[in-house]
Structure formats: structure tokens, C-alpha cells
Amino acid sequence: MLRVALAALLLVACLLAVILPQVKRRLRQFHAFKTIPGPPCPSSSFWAGVTKQLHDPSTIEYREHVLTQCGRVVKLPAFLGDIQLSISDPLALSALYGKYRDAFDLPGWHSETFSVVFGPGLTAARGHQHIKQRKHLSPVFSVRYLKDMISIFNQVAQELSDTLADKASRDSEGTEVEISEYLSRFSLEAVGRTALGYSFGPINAHGTHYSRSLKEFGPTLVKLQLWRPLLPWVKCLFPSSVLRYLASVIPWHPLRHMKAISDDVYKTSRQVLRRKGELLKQGDEVMRQEIGEGKDLVSILLRQNVTGLEGERMTEDDILGQMSLLLLAATDTTSTTVARIVQLLAENQDVQETLRRELQDATVHTGRTLLDMDYDEFVRLRYLEAVVCETIRMYPAFYTGNRVSDEDAVLPLSEPIIGTDGKPIVELFIPAGTIVWINMVGSNRDTAIWGHDANEWKPERWLAPQPSSVAEAHIPSVFANLSSFAAGARSCIGYNYALTEMRMAVAHLVLQLKFTPSDKEIVWKLGGVVSPSVRGSKSTKPEFPVVISRV
Template sequence: MSTILLVFLSGSLGWLLWLVARNFVTTSPLDKIPGPKSASLLKGNLGQLLDRHGWDFIEHLGTRYNKVVRLTGLFGHTMLYVFDPKALHHIIIKDAEVYDLPEWSTDGANLTLGPGLLSVHGAHHRKQRKMLNPVFSIKHMRMMTPLFYNVAHKLRNGLEAQVGNGPTTVDILNWFGRTALELIGQGGLGYTLDPLDSPAHNEYGDAIKEFLPALFESSQFQPLLKYAKRIGSPAFRAAAMDWIPLPGFRRLKQVVMKMDSEARRIYELKKDNMQAGDQGLLKQVGEGKDIMSHLLRANMAAPEEDRLPEEEIVGQMSLLVMAGTDTTSNSLVQLMQLLSQYPKVQESLRAEIKQAQEQHGDDIPYDVLVSLPYMDAICRETLRLYPPPSFIFREAQKDIVMPLSEPITCMDGTVMNEIPVPAGTTVIVGILASNRNVEIWGDDVAEFKPERWLSPLPASVTEAHIPGVYSNLMTFNGGGRACIGFKFSQLEMKVVLSTIVSSFKISLSDEAEDIVWNVAAVRYPTVGKDSTKPEFPLRLEPIKV
């Protein structure tokens, strides 16, 4: 193994020397764009951007500079942080195939999650998405609503058992994390990942919960993947990973192996049930109404040239569960915090839910639930202010000119109306900066004001033409890479919200002042800045009927 390590390190050193020479010796047309100084010869500004306590730096990018900011990446690589609306339209929609996912990102997704939506490009990506789109339709969401309520009732029962008769503090992040996992397990896979009514856990579910922390732990060095993959064979690189002195990589490898093993086991079980016909479907959770069952049926019915190979279907499974767990649960926790901080908002929301339940029953039907105006406004405002990912990465696949909605002044005093972007440039889409752009949303942009959604939006919002798929926001991205499951996530949030808010009064715990939200692939809370344990203590009190 020492020989493997020596060869790997020698090859890596050669690539690193080439990277340093390319980035520090050559000049770039982007050098005169204003931006913060590089903080590190090795990591540039990436250490600040990916620091879990780096909110000041991220907010600084959205307020001090132009809407296009120059940053420095690994070994002096020049990057652009962008939230100019016209530039975003070109990045996300018009020139989306040029500004594709970075090679290191798709390589990483392929290595960890398999050949799913995050690891394929062009026609291949469109083929996969075409197969998946029908299972995220409104028609299918209506069919999933009763299943979601069943899971929400289990959550309520579990909380009632823990809370008892008086105000009690619970770790609501743990409960919502388990609930989101079970929602995506039943709704996505037709499989129970967390029963909620017992402390038992599923190996697949446990691995999913570990994935994003392990991924983020090694994120600063992931851009090196596109160079490292050229060294030796796949078997050689897999062996070498155990010798890389970065615990995040080793931890990530262990998590990925567990996820892949469990995903394949569940896939084989589903395939056997489907081959057994109607009786097999009845054995499944949800009786075959889940996303993967629909995908398998659609795949079998499709013309041979349009079918997805089994490897790609398995690849969608872990992606679906991973993408649908922390994003939903952590957004719900953020929403609970806001309802605690704004009791009048909580009271108004509860009144709206209660009125709908009096008319339609405790399980509010899909069409009524998604149309509740105040609930919808609260969800939109929460996702505007606190998007789960604060930014996403893209990479220019060839030289291209990026247009701007307004000119920027460069460090030498010249003015640029458009930016020549060289091939290979990393482009960071500033989701949070776009959602909090004061020129678009107004001087109260940083305030939590659900009522802004209850009347027509200002012309500055609609005329900006933000390319996001959801509510003039970049929260769920846009174009061909928009979050395919955003309607699924919205329904999950609203079902859980209607169930919990109608059953409990929500208030902050004694530890509220110590709550810290951390920067990550999906933002998450801890108690105290030094803690690495995701948790959120919240006080619940049963509402007596």
C-alpha cells in the first residue's frame, strides 16, 4: 500500500504544480472585477465561502460589491460569484449547456450517488428528467396526499407521547428529520425508512443522514476530483482514498458504500414485488403509488431506446432520498423558529388551518391545502430568506460572454457592460444574494414579512425576470436543472405544518439564544457555535380541544 500512496502523491503533486503555474502565472480578463482578497494560497476564498460560520462573508458578497464578484478558488483559480438577474438568466436558462455542472461536481455525484440527475449532462440528463417528470406532477401529488398525512399523524402521536400535558422541550430537528426521511421513504421508494412510533432506525436512513455532513467535510478539496480521476485506474483510486490524510474522504467512502448496498437491496425487493403483479404491489408501503414504482412501470412501458438502465434507476434512488430529507426537515425547523419569534403570525396561521379543517376535515385535501393563502405566504417568505443551499456551482464549458442587467465598475475605473468568461471558469450562483437583492425586493428585504406575498409583488420583482422555477426566487434553481421535486417538498412541508400547528403551541426554548445556523450544502442548526451536532430544542404545548 505504501507504493500506491507514493504513486498517487507523486501524480497529484504533478497536477498541483501545473495548476499553480496555470492560475498564478497567467492573467485573466476577470482579474479587474472587484472582489475580496484571497485569504489563502491553497484555498483562496473557498475556506471563507465554505466555512460553516461564514454567513458574514456570504452576506458581504451580496451587499458590498457588484452583482458579479471575483473570488479566488483552489491554487489561485479565478471564480465568479453571480446574482445579476440577466446574467443568471443566461447561466440558468439561455446558455445552460455552457454553464453546466462542474466536472468535479458530476464526478463526485457519480462516485457517491451513481449515474443519476446530478451526474449526467445534455441529452442524457434530458432523457432521465423526461422519465421522472410525470411522477412529480400535480396529479400524482394529489394521490400522495393521504400517504403524507399518515406519516404526519405518526409524527403528531410521537410528539404527543413525549410532550404529555404541559409545555415540553423537544429536539424538533430530530423529529422532523425522521419525518422527512419517512415521507421520502414511503412517497419516494414505497419503503419504510423510519417508523416514527419506535426508536428503531434503518441502515439506509442512517447512511442518508450522514451523507451531507461527510460530503461537506471534504467539499473544499472536491474540485481536485477532475484531476485526481486521471491518475491510475478506478480500483487504484479507490484503494488510494484510504490513504489520503483527510478523514472526511474516508468517512464519505464508508457512507456511500452503505447507501449503495441498501439502495440495491430495496431496488431488487421492489422489482420482485412488481413482477408478482397486483399481489406484490399490495405488499409494498403505499401499494405501489410511490415515485420509484411509477418510474419502474413507466420505464418498462417505454420504447427500448428511451428506457433507463437499472444502474441509472438505482442512481436516482439515493439522490431522491438524500435531496428530499435535510432540505425539507431543516426548512420546516427554520419555519418553526420563525413562528416562535412571531406569535401573531403563528396565531393567524393556526386560525387559517382550523377554519379549513372545520370545512374539510383534519386531513385538508390537496387542492385546498396548497391554496391556503397565509400558509403559502409563510412558506414562500421562509424559503426566500433562508434557502437551504445558499449558493450552487457551475462551470463555463467554453469561452462565452456573460451579459449584465447593469454595468459594473472595475478596479481600474473602466466600466463593463458584459463579461468575457474564459472556459473553465467556476461560476457560483448566489441564491441567497439573489433572494435578498435589495434593488429587487426593497429596503425591507432582510425582514420576515409573509404579508408581502398577499398582494401583488412590486414591479421591481416581476420585471427582474429571476429565472428560478419558484416564486421569482432562486431557492429551487431554474431551467433544466431546477429541483425536480420542489412540489413534492412543498406538499410535505404544508402537510406537516397543518398537522403540527393545529395540535401544538410553539415557542422558543431556554436554549434559543444559543441556536446557530451553519453554512453547509443544506444549512443546519446547532446549539452553540462550537457544537457539531445538528439539533434544535423547541418548546411545544398541546392545544386542548
């Protein structure tokens, strides 16, 4: 009897040890954020806050409204009384990325998700491990590397446009084609050849377990969204082997499907890596005969391991994690952005014709083809660059990025916000443990920074000097004063890589094909990244029908 009582007391003590710090943090948040305005949400509850509305794939309009219309600082009630903040104020973000750069990092459940599914890749790594991995990967994403890869990008983009041209009508009426699958194949194949030195097959007959698993990761992750914060606690209680077993026997389809995705990705990545290792032993001449000509990411990382110091080398699991994460991060994000560009061009025929004339002036009128152009020549196509920049300004692949601080922080504001009590708030006290949403889309559409037409898609804004308000805002950014790729230690390491893919795809498509809208209404849903769908469709996969005809 005494043992039972002691066990009960121990259990109660453990529960209190877990619960009391959470209660204390929520009370500190309540007092710190008491007067910060929140979003309109009549169905907000203590149990879920506004989490359901913000993460529901079918309510992207509500999410977009909150992030772009409710101010630079927004209080977001979350799970069990937790409070999160959406921040797009440039001065506050500068402090987050600068003064508090070592304090704010990805939430533990975010890193753990990627670690469990894909292994110790860049997103899962923290602290010194993250610095080490980023140092290894930086040369692979440099402009110098991309210049070496431009012919491969060009070839895959040409395959994409040729494949769609085969399906297009030669008359002015055009043919409706569902192109989201082809754009996804292009992105995956481009990254496969340049990063892995591996082909998933021709664009017109593409697909493996590996590619399908990667495409299903985002929608599956959304179904698990509410339960992801529990992952660090579960990992403390059970080893990975037990967790994987439980994931295979618990009768919950999203969980089982996520395990199957993890298994498929790991198996194929391991096969590719081992084959690369064997080829590397045979010498550079053999490597040059491969798809990536020995210049792909995996080959470079393996060579660095041969020549690097013992303590600086990456383990096999590290490299496997980078392979899987890169394919995930660089495929859906790029393909959905290209889909968005095609939709906007179809809806704005004058912009499409202007872009086509620029491409024809660079090729047809000079007796050249896009395949003859190098990296710098693509960058110098001003209108193409304007179309790409304006699209990623208005519609970044990720609307937000999450960070959490392990210490109290005070973030200054460039302009005061008015609290619910009518008093101005000039700085934000952020209690340790608070999740902050870095509001990328809100920053990109801020009318005080980008002008009164910030919520309109206007490529021409990039052909003239930017308003002085853009430079004066000092937006933390790695590209063109945009928040689309974040900033700081966790900024998108592959942003130049993604931009190169987009330029290639759009240039080849517009030069060869004309796009007009389909009769079907396109809506955009949240599924990991924001992706297109047809209104009323029950499909969980991206869908983007558009009418195409040959130029």
C-alpha cells in the same frame, strides 16, 4: 541511464501538459476580472483565496454577508490563484440559463463526487444521459403524481405531530424538545414511502444504517470540500475499484467515512430495488397492497422499463442512483427548511397565531381534519403558502449553485457595476473553465427587486401583489420568481415535491402544537445544506431545541 532520462522527460511533459493550460486560464481570468470588486477578507491568500472563509461551517455569517451585501457580481479568489464569480444579476443568469445553456454545467468534480458515492443519478449525469434521466423522472414529480401521494404525506405528517405532542407539556410553560432528529425522520419517512414504497420505521423509533448514512453525507462532504476538485484528475489515473480500495486504507477518517456511507446507501438501495422488481412480476394487485400502492417512484421507473423502448430504458445502476440521490436531496433540504420555519414562528408569535387560525378555520370550524384535505386545498391556504414562500426566499436550503462553462461566454448585466478603477462594467467576459456561483440567496434578497425590506422575514408580502420590480426583473425561476430552486436544465426537478412536504409538516405541527424559543441560542452552520446547531455545541449533527406545548 537513457531510459531514466526519457522517463523523466516524459514526466515533465505530462506535468507541463496539465499545468500550462491551468496557468493560461488563470492569466485570462486575471485580465478579465481585474477590476471586478471582491469581498472584504483580510486573510485572503494565494494558496486558498477566500475558500476557507466561504466554506467553513462556523462562518455562515461571512458567507451570507458576501452573497447578500457585496453586489450582484463578486470576484472570489480561490485555490492557487483561481478566480470564481458570484452572480445574482437576473439578466446575466438569464443568458447563462438560456443562450449558454449547453455551455454551462455542473463542475466535473461536483458530478464525479455524486457519481462515486451514489452512482449515475441525475446530478452525476451529463449531456444526453442527463436529458434521458430527467425525461424519465419528470412524470414522478408532477402535480398529478403528488395528488395521488397526498394521503401518504398527510399520514406521515400526522405521525410527526402526534409523536411531538406525546413529548409536549399540557401546561402553558411547555417542554423543551430537541426536534431536529424528528424533522429529519419525517422527511426521510415521507420520501421513503412516496418514492421508494419503503418505510424506515415509525417516527418515534426511527433509524437504519441507510438513514444514518444519508444524514451524515453533508457534514462529511464539507470536510472533503477543499480536495473535491482533484477527483476528476484522480479518476483519470485510477479505475474505480482502485479508488475504493485506497479510500478504505488511507488513514483519513472523512474519506473512509464517505466510503462507508456509499457502501451503506448502495446496499440498501439495491435490496429495495430487487424486492420491488419481484413484486412487479406478481402483478398490480400485489403492488397496490404495498406502502406506496404501486405509485411510488421506483415502481413507476420499473414499469417504464417494461413498456419503454430498448434505447430509452434506465439501467439498474441508473435507478439506484436516482433512489439514493432523491433521498439525499429531499430529506436534509426539507427538514432544515421546516426547522427554520418553526424557529421563525416561535420568534414571531403573531404570525404563528395567524397561521393557526387559518388552519382551524379550514378544519376545526368545519368539522374536518387535515387528513380530509386534498392537494389543492392545502395550496389554497394563503397564509400557510405565504409562510413557506417567505422562508424559502430568505433562507433557501442551498445559498448557491455552481456552474462551469466549457467555452468563453459574455453575460450582459441588467445594471452596470462599478469596477475597482471607478469605471462601469456593463457585461462580463467569462473565460472557459471559470466556476460561476449562481447566487440564489443574493437574488432572493435583492432590495432593488424585492424592496427596501428584502432582508426582513415578512410573510405578509405574499398576501398582496408583488412589486412591479419583481416582474420587471425577469428572474430565471421555476417557482414564484424565486431563485431557490435554480432554473434551466439543472433546476430542482422535485421542487413541488419539497413544497408539498413542507406544507404538510408545518400545517400538522402548528394546528396541534405551540412553539416558543428555547433559552439556548440557535446558530446555523454550513454542512452540505445550512442546518441548525446550538452555540458552543461540539456535535456535528443538526440540533434544534424548541419549547413546545399542546394547543
